[in-house]
Amino acid sequence: MSSDTTARNDATAESDTYVHRPDGVAVGGDGSEPEATGFGSRGWVLVGVVALCFLVVPGAVYLVPSLPAMAGLPYLAAMLALPMLPALALGLVAVWSMTAATRGDD
Known part of the structure; x- marks a missing residue:
């Protein structure tokens, strides 16, 4: 060297x-x-939404598959919308919490 x-x-x-x-x-x-x-607080909101998206919504679909039909949704629309809504919520909350983290907010 x-x-x-x-x-x-x-x-x-x-x-x-x-x-x-x-x-x-x-x-x-x-x-x-x-x-x-x-x-x-924003991190705990993100943890809550992750738990909702990965535990509550799939568990509800698994345990009560007729729930969307009881609400009046056709089967195909329900199977497309049910995964999309938690994914959208998770994406929005993740962006919300990260923009606050980069600004130095709570």
Whole structure:
């Protein structure tokens, strides 16, 4: 390895602002640890919608398959709409929670 490459690597290492610690704690260049904020209210709303989309709606379709027919929906329309509504809700809530996270809101 040439001395020019070694000098460039040393300069890059000194200018980094992120230090990885094997114990899982990320430390900034100034030595301060990032503040642990948790999920926040938007994160818990996202968890609730994920549970709704992956547990409640499929469980309802599995346990009571005649439920859409009782509501007056034809079978084909129900089988197209039932997966689409949770997918739409999940996508909207995911975008809503991530835009808040990137802005630094709750």
